Amino acid sequence: MTDIPALKANLEGIKVEDNPRIVRRKSRDCFWFSPVLKEQLDGVTGDLLVSPKNVAEIIRVHKACYAADIPVTARGAGTGNYGQAMPLFGGVILDLSEMAAVKDIKSGVVVAEPGAVMADIDALTRPRTGLELRVHPSIYRTATIGGFLGGGSVGNGSVNWGGLWDLGNVIRLRLVTMESEPQVVELTGSDVQKALHAYGTTGIITEIEVPLTAAYDWVDVLVGFDDFLDAARFSEELANMDGLLTKNIASIEAPLPHDYFQRHKKFIRKEQSVVVLMVAAFAMEALDGLLRRSPVGEVLYRSDRATAEDIEHLPPAYELTWSHTTMQCLRGDPSITYLQVRYPDENPLETIGTLQNIFAEELPGHLEFIRYNGRLIPIGLPIVRFTDKSRLDEIIQRHEALGCTIFNPHRYTLEEGGSKPVDAALLAFKRQMDPKGLLNPGKLIAWDHPDYKFDRDQNFLFPGL
Amino acid sequence: MTDIPALKANLEGIKVEDNPRIVRRKSRDCFWFSPVLKEQLDGVTGDLLVSPKNVAEIIRVHKACYAADIPVTARGAGTGNYGQAMPLFGGVILDLSEMAAVKDIKSGVVVAEPGAVMADIDALTRPRTGLELRVHPSIYRTATIGGFLGGGSVGNGSVNWGGLWDLGNVIRLRLVTMESEPQVVELTGSDVQKALHAYGTTGIITEIEVPLTAAYDWVDVLVGFDDFLDAARFSEELANMDGLLTKNIASIEAPLPHDYFQRHKKFIRKEQSVVVLMVAAFAMEALDGLLRRSPVGEVLYRSDRATAEDIEHLPPAYELTWSHTTMQCLRGDPSITYLQVRYPDENPLETIGTLQNIFAEELPGHLEFIRYNGRLIPIGLPIVRFTDKSRLDEIIQRHEALGCTIFNPHRYTLEEGGSKPVDAALLAFKRQMDPKGLLNPGKLIAWDHPDYKFDRDQNFLFPGL
Ligand SMILES: Cc1cc2nc3c(=O)[nH]c(=O)nc-3n(C[C@H](O)[C@H](O)[C@H](O)COP(=O)(O)OP(=O)(O)OC[C@H]3O[C@@H](n4cnc5c(N)ncnc54)[C@H](O)[C@@H]3O)c2cc1C
Numbered sequence: 001m002t003d004i005p006a007l008k009a010n011l012e013g014i015k016v017e018d019n020p021r022i023v024r025r026k027s028r029d030c031f032w033f034s035p036v037l038k039e040q041l042d043g044v045t046g047d048l049l050v051s052p053k054n055v056a057e058i059i060r061v062h063k064a065c066y067a068a069d070i071p072v073t074a075r076g077a078g079t080g081n082y083g084q085a086m087p088l089f090g091g092v093i094l095d096l097s098e099m100a101a102v103k104d105i106k107s108g109v110v111v112a113e114p115g116a117v118m119a120d121i122d123a124l125t126r127p128r129t130g131l132e133l134r135v136h137p138s139i140y141r142t143a144t145i146g147g148f149l150g151g152g153s154v155g156n157g158s159v160n161w162g163g164l165w166d167l168g169n170v171i172r173l174r175l176v177t178m179e180s181e182p183q184v185v186e187l188t189g190s191d192v193q194k195a196l197h198a199y200g201t202t203g204i205i206t207e208i209e210v211p212l213t214a215a216y217d218w219v220d221v222l223v224g225f226d227d228f229l230d231a232a233r234f235s236e237e238l239a240n241m242d243g244l245l246t247k248n249i250a251s252i253e254a255p256l257p258h259d260y261f262q263r264h265k266k267f268i269r270k271e272q273s274v275v276v277l278m279v280a281a282f283a284m285e286a287l288d289g290l291l292r293r294s295p296v297g298e299v300l301y302r303s304d305r306a307t308a309e310d311i312e313h314l315p316p317a318y319e320l321t322w323s324h325t326t327m328q329c330l331r332g333d334p335s336i337t338y339l340q341v342r343y344p345d346e347n348p349l350e351t352i353g354t355l356q357n358i359f360a361e362e363l364p365g366h367l368e369f370i371r372y373n374g375r376l377i378p379i380g381l382p383i384v385r386f387t388d389k390s391r392l393d394e395i396i397q398r399h400e401a402l403g404c405t406i407f408n409p410h411r412y413t414l415e416e417g418g419s420k421p422v423d424a425a426l427l428a429f430k431r432q433m434d435p436k437g438l439l440n441p442g443k444l445i446a447w448d449h450p451d452y453k454f455d456r457d458q459n460f461l462f463p464g465l
Numbered sequence: 466m467t468d469i470p471a472l473k474a475n476l477e478g479i480k481v482e483d484n485p486r487i488v489r490r491k492s493r494d495c496f497w498f499s500p501v502l503k504e505q506l507d508g509v510t511g512d513l514l515v516s517p518k519n520v521a522e523i524i525r526v527h528k529a530c531y532a533a534d535i536p537v538t539a540r541g542a543g544t545g546n547y548g549q550a551m552p553l554f555g556g557v558i559l560d561l562s563e564m565a566a567v568k569d570i571k572s573g574v575v576v577a578e579p580g581a582v583m584a585d586i587d588a589l590t591r592p593r594t595g596l597e598l599r600v601h602p603s604i605y606r607t608a609t610i611g612g613f614l615g616g617g618s619v620g621n622g623s624v625n626w627g628g629l630w631d632l633g634n635v636i637r638l639r640l641v642t643m644e645s646e647p648q649v650v651e652l653t654g655s656d657v658q659k660a661l662h663a664y665g666t667t668g669i670i671t672e673i674e675v676p677l678t679a680a681y682d683w684v685d686v687l688v689g690f691d692d693f694l695d696a697a698r699f700s701e702e703l704a705n706m707d708g709l710l711t712k713n714i715a716s717i718e719a720p721l722p723h724d725y726f727q728r729h730k731k732f733i734r735k736e737q738s739v740v741v742l743m744v745a746a747f748a749m750e751a752l753d754g755l756l757r758r759s760p761v762g763e764v765l766y767r768s769d770r771a772t773a774e775d776i777e778h779l780p781p782a783y784e785l786t787w788s789h790t791t792m793q794c795l796r797g798d799p800s801i802t803y804l805q806v807r808y809p810d811e812n813p814l815e816t817i818g819t820l821q822n823i824f825a826e827e828l829p830g831h832l833e834f835i836r837y838n839g840r841l842i843p844i845g846l847p848i849v850r851f852t853d854k855s856r857l858d859e860i861i862q863r864h865e866a867l868g869c870t871i872f873n874p875h876r877y878t879l880e881e882g883g884s885k886p887v888d889a890a891l892l893a894f895k896r897q898m899d900p901k902g903l904l905n906p907g908k909l910i911a912w913d914h915p916d917y918k919f920d921r922d923q924n925f926l927f928p929g930l
């Protein structure tokens with residue numbers, strides 16, 4: 001058993017909290033997106049919430065926990081939706097939200113502490129440099145940059161820059177190891193991959209350097225289509241236009257937009273599938289030109305022509321995209337859940353059409369277009385009208401039979417999530433950074449079961465190391 | 466015959482020049498890149514050089530020339546290399562280099578007069594906004610923005626933004642018509658295509674609005690390879706990395722770099738093919754990571770580690786790319802010329818390898834990687850060790866037989882150049898803007914020969930209207 005009083009005494013001077021209700025709340029993330037995880041992880045809680053203010057305090061925490069064999073699970077804002085931040089074996093919740101400084105903004109890059117909220121970083125860089133982060137999750141106004149790097153992968157801006165797996169999107173990381181004498185390790189170049197989307201199992205990220213890109217006035221645009229595949233085709237065409245700058249292109253099938261986009265409902269007919277766009281203000285005339293060429297789309301809303309009242313009350317378009325689409329739907333119907341799908345490289349829209357025929361209302365479509373290895377591809381986040389776990393597995397199998405890869409959001413291990421391979425190089429790095437396996441234990445199957453065979457032929461998003 | 470004295474009298478107050486030597490010099494561009502054009506166009510000259518200071522003066526020139534049926538050919542810096550700016554039927558050379566104001570720099574866009582030199586525009590926008598032009602020709606320090614839009618197509622930055630044919634790369638144009646009462650016409654959205662790469666035959670561009678993108682410290686990098694196809698493969702891999710920001714990726718076959726890159730020669734062995742890169746400073750560690758993964762490339766030069774002397778004396782890397790590659794070679798060997806090639810979509814490097822086997826030393830390879838309809842493709846600008854015109858035609862035919870499209874730089878008409886279709890919509894616009902056909906006459910075959918049949922199945926770079 002974890003000797004919490006002894007640990008607390010040991011951490012004298014560092015902010016800690018052991019009120020079980022607060023600790024339990026801070027031990028949860030958005031795992032409830034998945035009905036499967038909701039059942040599995042509901043009882044999970046840590047024992048002590050520790051909120052370090054600097055690296056020296058993290059080192060003290062690690063030293064104490066290493067000596068006493070107490071697990072440490074990093075936490076940013078706790079918005080991960082696969083239970084990434086949930087301490088399966090209790091112990092310390094290492095809350096990094098108070099290490100939120102933006103340390104430097106210089107020639108095209110920003111250096112930040114892990115707890116900095118991504119929207120807050122942009123609020124600083126934009127006025128000073130005219131630049132902003134390349135990619136952020138749709139939960140931009142809440143998620144921390146450390147949590148995004150530790151548990152996220154892709155988001156608004158990925159249509160231009162790909163995901164965290166792409167070399168160059170993260171320049172440098174500083175990490176603290178979990179050892180008897182914790183070290184500070186710096187990673188650059190392709191080495192940063194060792195700590196990205198690793199659920200905090202390979203060290204605690206304490207400093208982050210990422211490139212910035214031009215910040216523009218992004219116009220929120222909703223375009224309606226009577227047919228979801230028309231919406232998808234329009235999205236694909238737009239995504240492939242190299243000069244027409246967008247920051248996000250999402251296609252969402254009817255009746256989801258009308259039924260669940262509460263604030264935007266008034267613009268949308270029930271039978272309309274909607275393409276949600278963020279478009280550079282200066283590209284609006286070009287977008288108009290494109291829409292005149294493919295007249296099946298109807299502009300339902302554009303923020304540059306919205307009333308002052310709408311601008312004040314409507315959420316930004318990015319909060320209709322990525323996992324926010326799911327969340328908007330979940331709010332309207334708690335039985336709803338989702339999947340994450342990569343379609344075959346050749347003619348993805350054809351497969352999407354086939355899936356639509358198979359599943360119809362059970363699986364309304366949601367596509368996000370991203371750059372992937374130099375091409376624009378749709379990633380699927382279809383809504384699932386959930387019945388039970390075995391039907392969910394069946395749906396997954398039908399996808400796989402059509403050549404799709406599923407990044408399963410109903411699994412809390414890295415291996416089963418399926419977007420990043422846990423290979424020998426990652427395990428070697430883990431051994432170096434956390435020899436006792438105390439960081440977020442239970443999330444790497446291959447660590448606990450060295451002879452676990454994961455499928456090397458799978459299509460991961462992140463490269464092997 | 467053109468009554469020049471009468472015209473001069475008519476243009477009283479506007480700057481004109483009729484010294485035949487000066488007029489002849491200002492009637493020439495870089496047509497001498499082509500031994501074919503060199504022979505055909507050597508005798509071409511205008512009759513009067515007119516340098517307007519503003520739109521009102523252009524209107525006066527047009528009115529006078531319209532009345533007297535005098536041709537008017539726009540000229541920026543005269544760096545076009547297909548004779549675009551050469552007045553086949555004499556008349557007025559309309560020199561726009563004195564209309565060079567940058568009129569506005571605002572939220573991500575710049576508004577400029579046509580005569581502004583592209584490097585000068587960036588020199589103003591960079592310190593004020595941290596932004597720069599998306600794409601510029603390698604002849605950045607000389608070419609005007611009006612000339613680039615009128616006669617160019619693609620260049621440094623196209624690896625990120627494609628070419629002038631891409632909707633969104635030009636926001637707005639203002640043009641003056643050639644009529645009895647010249648009008649000012651404004652084009653936005655996809656309509657701007659009517660005036661782009663039209664050799665000044667559809668009106669004189671007097672104001673340009675284009676988007677800007679983030680300006681970074683670009684590091685010049687030369688990477689050497691013992692095999693040209695390895696260089697091409699490395700370039701292709703790098704081009705397809707969505708997070709690793711470059712501004713240009715060119716592969717140039719041995720022995721060209723060693724033999725003709727005079728100032729960089731000292732870094733290059735004769736048998737080395739060279740990849741010339743512009744890389745964002747903050748992406749250099751990522752590039753190192755990539756080079757460690759594909760260790761066939763050897764970094765020969767990088768400006769961020771160069772001596773002060775080298776930095777002072779070496780030309781910027783972009784002056785080793787695009788038509789500058791050709792020019793560097795031409796300087797060393799005046800018998801050299803070049804082609805412009807688009808390869809088949811599937812496996813372009815395979816076709817490039819085949820061509821290499823066929824032509825060997827006669828046709829050393831030069832590739833530039835650009836974004837095209839959402840994909841990264843190599844455009845070929847192979848050097849041709851020219852013997853005679855019929856052999857050149859044979860080389861072109863061998864390319865076409867392998868599924869390549871040739872944008873023929875040995876032709877001065879738009880149709881034969883082959884990158885932009887001259888369709889009914891373009892001709893209708895021409896009729897509206899220049900009913901008498903006085904603007905740069907002789908460059909549109911379909912204008913002079915309405916039943917001319919151009920090949921609609923060809924792969925143009927610019928879209929039809
Ligand atoms: C409505 C909604 C929308 C979302 N949209 C997106 C999206 O568009 N794209 C996307 O990728 N994800 C998305 N997510 C998932 C998730 O929110 C993001 O990945 C988010 O960036 C996580 O940030 P956080 O601060 O909440 O991290 P947390 O949830 O607190 O942590 C995430 C993971 O990172 C680890 N971690 C946290 N801090 C550190 C650190 N300093 N060092 C090492 N490890 C650390 C944690 O242990 C955990 O495993 C969304 C989630 C929700 C609920």
Ligand SMILES: Cc1cc2nc3c(=O)[nH]c(=O)nc-3n(C[C@H](O)[C@H](O)[C@H](O)COP(=O)(O)OP(=O)(O)OC[C@H]3O[C@@H](n4cnc5c(N)ncnc54)[C@H](O)[C@@H]3O)c2cc1C
Pocket residue numbers: 494495538539540541542543544545546549550561579601602603604607608609610611612613614615616617618619620621663664665666668669670671787788789792905
């Ligand atoms: C060394 C070298 C490198 C080059 N690199 C590139 C490259 O990377 N990419 C590329 O695309 N090209 C390239 N070029 C070709 C050419 O230089 C460019 O297209 C260049 O931008 C032309 O600009 P300019 O000011 O010299 O125009 P000019 O040569 O003066 O004019 C070009 C054409 O535009 C017309 N024109 C000029 N001004 C106007 C106006 N205001 N309104 C209407 N029409 C007008 C002219 O009539 C002419 O037909 C290169 C040429 C050289 C010699």
